[in-house]
Amino acid sequence: MVKPFVPQLVYFEPKAMDYPLGKTLYKKFSNMDVEIRETTSHNQVRNLPGDNDFQKYRNAKSTLVVGLRKTLKFDTSKPSAEYAIPFATGCMGHCHYCYLQTTMGSKPYIRTYVNTEEIFDAAEEYMKERAPEITRFEASCTSDIVGIDHLTHTLKEAIEYFGRSDHGRLRFVTKFAHVDHLLDADHRGKTRFRFSINDDYVIKFFEPGTSRLHERIEAAAKVAHAGYPLGFIIAPIYLHEGWREGYISMLEKLAETLPAEAKKDLTFELIQHRFTKPAKKVIQKNYPMTKLELDESKRKTKWGRYGIWKYVYTDQEQEEMKQVFVETIKKLFPTASIEYFT
Ligand code: SF4
Numbered sequence: 001m002v003k004p005f006v007p008q009l010v011y012f013e014p015k016a017m018d019y020p021l022g023k024t025l026y027k028k029f030s031n032m033d034v035e036i037r038e039t040t041s042h043n044q045v046r047n048l049p050g051d052n053d054f055q056k057y058r059n060a061k062s063t064l065v066v067g068l069r070k071t072l073k074f075d076t077s078k079p080s081a082e083y084a085i086p087f088a089t090g091c092m093g094h095c096h097y098c099y100l101q102t103t104m105g106s107k108p109y110i111r112t113y114v115n116t117e118e119i120f121d122a123a124e125e126y127m128k129e130r131a132p133e134i135t136r137f138e139a140s141c142t143s144d145i146v147g148i149d150h151l152t153h154t155l156k157e158a159i160e161y162f163g164r165s166d167h168g169r170l171r172f173v174t175k176f177a178h179v180d181h182l183l184d185a186d187h188r189g190k191t192r193f194r195f196s197i198n199d200d201y202v203i204k205f206f207e208p209g210t211s212r213l214h215e216r217i218e219a220a221a222k223v224a225h226a227g228y229p230l231g232f233i234i235a236p237i238y239l240h241e242g243w244r245e246g247y248i249s250m251l252e253k254l255a256e257t258l259p260a261e262a263k264k265d266l267t268f269e270l271i272q273h274r275f276t277k278p279a280k281k282v283i284q285k286n287y288p289m290t291k292l293e294l295d296e297s298k299r300k301t302k303w304g305r306y307g308i309w310k311y312v313y314t315d316q317e318q319e320e321m322k323q324v325f326v327e328t329i330k331k332l333f334p335t336a337s338i339e340y341f342t
Contacts (some may be wrong), residue, residue: 199246224262236273
């Protein structure tokens, strides 16, 4: 069982102490066996312990910077939401294929933002602009927000904030099962709680540091009992020996554990494994022993929206995957919606 995340080292930006959450976190970490340092800005977090890049990367992933979100212009977040709402960046997980390795580059430490009121005010403006249309905010574009929320409770605050809003909806996805503090949040059905799941093989070999499949499924059942709309992202769908059996058994376990009521309104998002050349390089640097198959010659190229070629599965493989997932999901969850396969 993966324990809830506790950082080894925490940096505080001085202005963070002007906010109630900054003070609360300072007190919390002072009472724990955690080293606390001050920094004028997260960019100064340079001298992380470690003799080489490999160790520094690992230490960074257990380092937390408590600071302020300065840019309050939100990125767009298609197709699942209109905007990405920034409460944190970085993640303590060690998924070999994680896209944060390329997007966060040399700064893989975790940051949490304490100026939540300012972030909510910015969200309010985005909602006003689109009203009476509903505006959806995605809270997990740059982090696994649930993985850190047992410490900050920012997500809980956001769930209740959007619960009170007329035109806002919140969604996020997680690979962590530490959800207990979110179960009594007054969500009013306006947050879709999604779990990222995979079969036992993929979780065992490529997702160290995250909750195991049965833990995620048990957490999803708790979330369903708490009345949240629920969803699953199956990503990355990865072809390995026995993948069919692995994924079918994953979906069967899910069907056995979820309460009947929750199965009526489930969403599934299906994302096949893909990589780019720069991502391959950084994966091989951070996880040199990985078994992840990254052979361009076995894949098909697809032009990505960031102006770079992606390597995806061949058309025939994609068709096989789609068939297995669509058939099994329709059989086990007849009223669920499959939002997309990509
Ligand atoms: Fe990346 Fe998600 Fe794994 Fe964290 S849990 S390392 S964000 S893929």
